[in-house]
Each structure stands twice: as structure tokens, then as C-alpha cells.
Amino acid sequence: MPLPAFGELPQLTGLSLAWRRLVDVKPVLIAVDNSSLVCCWNQAGRWQQRVVAWPDGVCRDGVPLQREAVGELIADLIFDCDCPGGELVLCLPLDAASWCVVDGYGSDGSPGLVPLALQSVELPFGLAESYVTSSPLKEAVAVVAVPRSLMQGWSEVAELADLPLRRVDWSLIAAQRALDQLTLAWDGDLAWLVRDGKSMRLLLRRQGVPEVDHALEQLDPLACQREIRACVAAWQALVDTPSALGWWLSVLAEEVDDWMPLVDEERGECCLNQPLPTWAEPSDQSAAGDVTGVPSALQQLALLALQQEER
Numbered sequence: 001m002p003l004p005a006f007g008e009l010p011q012l013t014g015l016s017l018a019w020r021r022l023v024d025v026k027p028v029l030i031a032v033d034n035s036s037l038v039c040c041w042n043q044a045g046r047w048q049q050r051v052v053a054w055p056d057g058v059c060r061d062g063v064p065l066q067r068e069a070v071g072e073l074i075a076d077l078i079f080d081c082d083c084p085g086g087e088l089v090l091c092l093p094l095d096a097a098s099w100c101v102v103d104g105y106g107s108d109g110s111p112g113l114v115p116l117a118l119q120s121v122e123l124p125f126g127l128a129e130s131y132v133t134s135s136p137l138k139e140a141v142a143v144v145a146v147p148r149s150l151m152q153g154w155s156e157v158a159e160l161a162d163l164p165l166r167r168v169d170w171s172l173i174a175a176q177r178a179l180d181q182l183t184l185a186w187d188g189d190l191a192w193l194v195r196d197g198k199s200m201r202l203l204l205r206r207q208g209v210p211e212v213d214h215a216l217e218q219l220d221p222l223a224c225q226r227e228i229r230a231c232v233a234a235w236q237a238l239v240d241t242p243s244a245l246g247w248w249l250s251v252l253a254e255e256v257d258d259w260m261p262l263v264d265e266e267r268g269e270c271c272l273n274q275p276l277p278t279w280a281e282p283s284d285q286s287a288a289g290d291v292t293g294v295p296s297a298l299q300q301l302a303l304l305a306l307q308q309e310e311r
Contacts, residue, residue, distance in 0.1 A: 027166060027310040028078060028086035031299045033093045033197055034060055037073070038295045040280050040303055041083050047307065049280035051293040052077060062096030064153045071160030078163060081283070087166035088158055089310055091302050092146065094196035097170045098130075099144045101137060101210055135173060137209050144170050167310075171196065175301035178308075179248060180208065183272055188244035190272075191232060193259060195251045196298045202228050204235050206243070211235065221258045228262055246272040250297040276300055279307055 029040040037059075040049045052073065057065060064070040078086045130145035151168065158165035172194070183190065190205040200219055204212035214231050216224050236242040247263050249256055249271065256273065263269050280303075282293065295303065 025085040025087060026083060027089045027306075028081070028083055028163075029089045029091065029303055029306050029310070030074070031091040031093075031171065031295060031303055032059055032062060033296070033299070035197075037077075038299055038303065039077055039081065040307065041081050041086065042311070043082070047280040048081070048283040049295075050077070050081070050283045051295065062092040063150050064157050067153060067156050068160060071157045074157065074163065075161040078161070087164040088161075089167045089306055090154060090165065090169070091174060091299070091306060092150075092168065092170050094172055094194070094199050094201070094298065096150060097144050097146045097172075099142060099170075099172070099213075101140050101142050103140045138207065140209050142173060142176075142210070144173055146170070169302070169306060171298050171302040174303075174305045175250070175298050176210075178301040178305035181305075181308075182274060182276075183246065183248065186246050186272055188246055189242065190246050190248065191228075191262075192248045193228070193250060193262070194298055195255075196296060200224065202231055204232065221255075225259070225262055229264075245269045248272050250301060252297065276304060279304065 026042055029038075031038040034054070036054055037052045038049065039052065040047055042048075054073075055066075055069065058069050058073075059065060074088070078084075127145075129148055131148055131151050132143060132145050134141045134143050146168070154168065155165060175194075179190075179192065189207075192203040192205065194201045194203065198219070200216040202212070202214045202216060203210050204214075212231065212235050216227060218224055218227070232245070236245075245267070247269065249259050249262075251259055260271065263271050
């Protein structure tokens with residue numbers, strides 16, 4: 001019976017994997033929605049990306065309904081990506097969290113705001129049932145709440161996958177950070193149309209601070225455009241002299257032209273959309289042109305922010 005080669009001894013293989021988990025620690029970015037999981041990781045200095053479809057009923061609105069199945073899928077994915085030292089950076093979808101902007105707390109993002117000062121503020125979520133984080137926005141803070149049950153679910157998924165849960169973020173807030181960098185040269189107000197699955201929202205920002213987050217009831221472009229223009233008009237009427245308005249359309253690439261009539265060039269409005277930096281390539285080159293394997297426009301912005309922060 002031939003003896004195994006020295007490098008094939010199972011004890012040494014296990015020791016090698018354990019050693020790599022200690023010395024080759026790296027973030028693995030994971031963005032989830034109802035239909036798929038987007039995974040991005042750094043391999044030999046180059047970022048790779050893979051999109052994996054969920055089995056039916058596994059994940060809904062960011063909630064891992066079948067935790068064992070999700071944990072097993074992620075563990076297999078990390079193994080296939082050869083990332084034994086991977087630590088999960090989870091990006092939750094639009095419907096997974098609630099948020100609000102609280103004025104008057106300065107720009108330092110003081111942790112003291114959460115949760116003590118929030119007890120006297122009317123909030124769209126219950127503090128006792130939520131994990132709460134805050135992000136500075138000039139003279140205000142954005143407060144994001146994620147249900148405790150959802151966070152506990154992902155903690156269990158990470159444990160089942162035997163992977164550290166390094167960080168949890170929300171796609172809307174992460175994408176907003178990327179959008180801030182992409183629109184640094186714009187001095188006016190900003191209207192941001194966001195589509196994530198079947199959800200569509202209009203965010204209106206003045207001087208970098210979101211003032212309106214309006215959920216659209218219909219997805220038909222013509223009906224939505226009337227609703228959006230009415231919302232913008234009501235918002236602009238709150239000030240005597242509105243600033244110039246720029247638009248960013250986070251919709252499917254093939255739908256951008258359908259929404260361009262929103263931009264009223266006669267009023268000096270403009271579309272600020274620009275190509276995003278290419279920082280990750282499909283791990284399977286044969287799927288590079290497959291539209292079903294492309295993250296949503298919101299996910300692309302959110303993952304861009306996370307990659308810049310975690311690299």
C-alpha cells in the first residue's frame with residue numbers, strides 16, 4: 001500500500017488550513033436579497049465576485065428563514081473561494097431595516113445618542129426590539145434600526161458556517177456613503193431614486209442630509225413619475241429659493257432611459273449618474289455577461305463603499 005505524499009497527510013492539511021485562518025484574515029463582502037447572495041473577496045490582490053441564487057424560501061427581506069441551509073451555503077461558498085480566513089461583512093437589503101434622521105446632535109456621531117437620547121424622540125421603530133446604530137450627517141445623525149431577531153438569525157448563520165461575523169451594514173446607508181463620494185463636486189440638492197427588488201423609494205437630500213424618504217406605491221414608470229414630481233414640488237416649496245436639483249437613478253441599467261423624463265432640464269436639473277469604478281470581476285468568466293449575475297444598482301453602490309472601507 002503506497003504511503004501518502006508528505007503534503008497530502010490529513011493532519012498537515014488541517015494544520016495548514018488552521019494556520020491560514022489565523023494569518024490570512026480577510027473580509028468577505030456578502031450582500032443578500034430575496035433571490036440571491038452576492039459574494040466579493042480579495043484573491044491575490046484582485047477582487048472577485050460571485051452571485052449565487054438562493055433556494056426557494058431560504059431568505060426574505062434579509063431574514064435567514066432556513067438558517068442551517070444559509071449557513072451551509074455560505075460555508076461551501078467560502079470553501080470554493082479558498083478564503084479560510086474569511087470574515088463576513090454582511091450588507092442587508094432595503095426592507096431589512098428602518099431609519100430616521102435626528103437633527104441637532106452635531107457631527108461627532110456620539111455613541112451617547114444611542115439609546116438614551118432617542119428615548120425622547122418619536123421613532124418609526126421600537127428601541128427594545130432593535131439593534132440601533134448611528135452615522136453622522138453634518139448637524140444631524142442617521143439612526144438605523146435592525147430587528148434583534150434578524151441579527152440573532154445571522155449570528156446563528158455565522159456560527160453554523162464557522163465564520164466570524166465581522167460587520168453588519170444596511171444597503172441604503174452604505175450606498176449613501178458611496179454616493180456622497182461620487183457626487184462631491186455637486187453643490188445642489190439631490191433626488192435619489194432607489195429600486196431594490198420590488199421596493200422603490202425616493203430620497204430627497206439637502207446639503208447632504210436626507211429630508212424625505214418616500215416609498216412609492218406603484219412601479220409603473222408613468223404613474224411613479226407623476227408621484228415623484230409631486231413629492232419634489234412639495235419639498236421644494238418648503239424653501240423660498242430651492243437649490244439646483246441633481247438626480248441619481250439607482251435602477252436597472254436597461255431602465256435608466258425610462259426614468260430620464262423625471263429630470264426637468266428646463267428647470268436646470270441634471271442627471272448625475274456616472275459609471276461606477278470597476279473593482280471586482282466575475283469569478284466565473286463565462287458568466288461575465290449574464291445579466292442575472294449582476295448585483296442591483298443599490299447593491300453595487302453599497303458594495304463599492306464596503307470595499308473601499310475594508311480593503
